[in-house]
Amino acid sequence: MGPIVPAYFHPAPHPGEWRRLADAGPAVRAVVLNVADGPGARPDPALRLAAERLRVPVLGYVDTAYGQRGAHAVARDVARHLAWYRVGGVFFDQVPAGCEWLAVYRRLAAEARRQGCGTVMFHHGVYPDPRFADLADMLGVFEGPARRYLTLAPPAWARRHAAATFCHLVYETPARLFTTVLAHAATAHAGSVYLTDRGGANPWDGLPPYFPRPC
Template structure:
């Protein structure tokens, strides 16, 4: 059975049942991406801290969402977000979003990876959203090599890999993805990651 990497971008106070379902599904999860405000936010949010603690207690990786802006964000700003996720929410991993696919940025993201490990990150996920250059593979534990709608995904023949992950939205309940770590959700539009994956339907 595939493991689920779940980016769930809703506030715990507004969707307590959905967050409880994630905690209950702990054995099926690769990890949950914590994203209070397109990153850790400007100050600690007690509701996110509480649910992150419940996830960790259930044995779930908590990955702090950090935007790399395709290499345009200054290194110090990215690292500051990693540290806030660690200090405020006890995140034990990093979900680095908007990572480039081309080889020119590999050295920059190697340095970010080193900083993340030094800050205590046990799991490092790069979200490229498309197939990246092979030089990125040694830098992270998991590479997201597709993020997009089902209509696009089903037309592609993506390379297999046990360290690749596919994130698919606007997906039907019977969608079948081709990676061991994955997430297919029904939501679409500008905010698809406000819905739980089909695989967890019926757990609430």
């Protein structure tokens, strides 16, 4: 199963990156569309055209600010992604991991599905309360550098779910470590793993040179 690619870069300054995404086709499981920590304030024709050229599912990025954004604002972002970019699902980012947030995110997921999202993904960046797996189609349970990823051990509850439920985002992965990190992913019960050699404040601002080598 291919990676879920966080495409946090615009096609205008990065047309070659988007061509590579389009050419990758089924080697990619999905692409996360992120205009400005969400769909932006108005439709972006260049981004819509780039998204339409992809031959894989597209998920619209929606920041939930660890539960601090109001449900109306979150629902508005979902609606804009669906209307402006015709996404097939939603990537809820900054999702808290604790059980006290289950009811809030149950409602957000239900609203996204009501609006027409076929796929709902929660990105926690860590393993959350196990019951989150009952609310979303996919969970992002790791985001960090390769050196830390190589120590990751999934909790026992995760293995009671299909590996396809879990997605990992791994940065600072040089080409020389690619095979080692990928081998670890096979033991870490991950259905989708995206690797990049980039780092810094936004390691998702472009594609790594080894993309679309299977992840």
